[in-house]
Amino acid sequence: xxxxxxxxxxxxxxxxxxxxxxxxxxxxxxxxxxxxxxxxxxxxxxxxxxxxxxxxxxxxxxxxxxxxxxxxxxxxxxxxxxxxxxxxxxxxxxxxxxxxxxxxxxxxxxxxxxxx
Amino acid sequence: xxxxxxxxxxxxxxxxxxxxxxxxxxxxxxxxxxxxxxxxxxxxxxxxxxxxxxxxxxxxxxxxxxxxxxxxxxxxxxxxxxxxxxxxxxxxxxxxxxxxxxxxxxxxxxxxxxx
Numbered sequence: 001x002x003x004x005x006x007x008x009x010x011x012x013x014x015x016x017x018x019x020x021x022x023x024x025x026x027x028x029x030x031x032x033x034x035x036x037x038x039x040x041x042x043x044x045x046x047x048x049x050x051x052x053x054x055x056x057x058x059x060x061x062x063x064x065x066x067x068x069x070x071x072x073x074x075x076x077x078x079x080x081x082x083x084x085x086x087x088x089x090x091x092x093x094x095x096x097x098x099x100x101x102x103x104x105x106x107x108x109x110x111x112x113x114x115x116x
Numbered sequence: 117x118x119x120x121x122x123x124x125x126x127x128x129x130x131x132x133x134x135x136x137x138x139x140x141x142x143x144x145x146x147x148x149x150x151x152x153x154x155x156x157x158x159x160x161x162x163x164x165x166x167x168x169x170x171x172x173x174x175x176x177x178x179x180x181x182x183x184x185x186x187x188x189x190x191x192x193x194x195x196x197x198x199x200x201x202x203x204x205x206x207x208x209x210x211x212x213x214x215x216x217x218x219x220x221x222x223x224x225x226x227x228x229x230x231x
Contacts, residue, residue, distance in 0.1 A: 033217035039157070045206060045222035052217065089157055095217050102147050102212065103172055104220055106159040 004107035023092030031097030122223035139207030148190040
């Protein structure tokens with residue numbers, strides 16, 4: 001069963017606007033971590049933001065914030081004030097604390113296009 | 117100073133050949149990984165080592181053999197290469213201690229093309 005689901009294969013956003021990339025996950029663990037990574041066209045994988053399952057506050061890192069809704073098992077990434085350099089693939093990922101060992105699993109990704 | 121470095125960045129080879137990819141991290145992390153990214157950009161874990169011990173071995177053909185000589189190095193050897201092995205192979209590392217879950221630090225990837 002798919003544990004990380006990203007339902008948007010591609011998204012367009014106008015420069016300077018905000019965009020939300022969706023991610024839902026499936027786990028029976030109480031302890032887990034959720035991550036977002038960015039992969040620009042150059043190919044490297046860049047860590048953006050982390051949310052722990054016990055964190056009560058939504059994580060924020062600069063223009064990135066993670067909208068964590070535990071009951072809905074969703075961990076959407078919000079990018080505010082989009083820039084042309086935000087055009088990239090974005091991956092949601094999860095590691096389960098107790099049963100997941102050291103395995104981080106990834107969603108299929110969302111390709112974001114920022115329009116000038 | 118690159119945190120996670122992989123060599124080579126590009127490999128082009130014929131079917132049936134054997135190739136190796138090397139990875140080194142200077143972050144002092146305990147855990148290292150190999151991920152495979154296919155042409156559709158899907159990332160799948162292959163192997164993980166924690167302090168030189170193999171802890172994750174996904175359903176990967178026996179032709180793939182990882183080796184970790186020490187906790188800073190993780191190599192991947194592939195025998196009898198097939199067309200379907202063409203992909204980008206990422207090395208990554210993480211530090212998981214005290215119950216905290218660490219993010220992955222990725223190398224730049226090694227693009228393998230099998231002709």
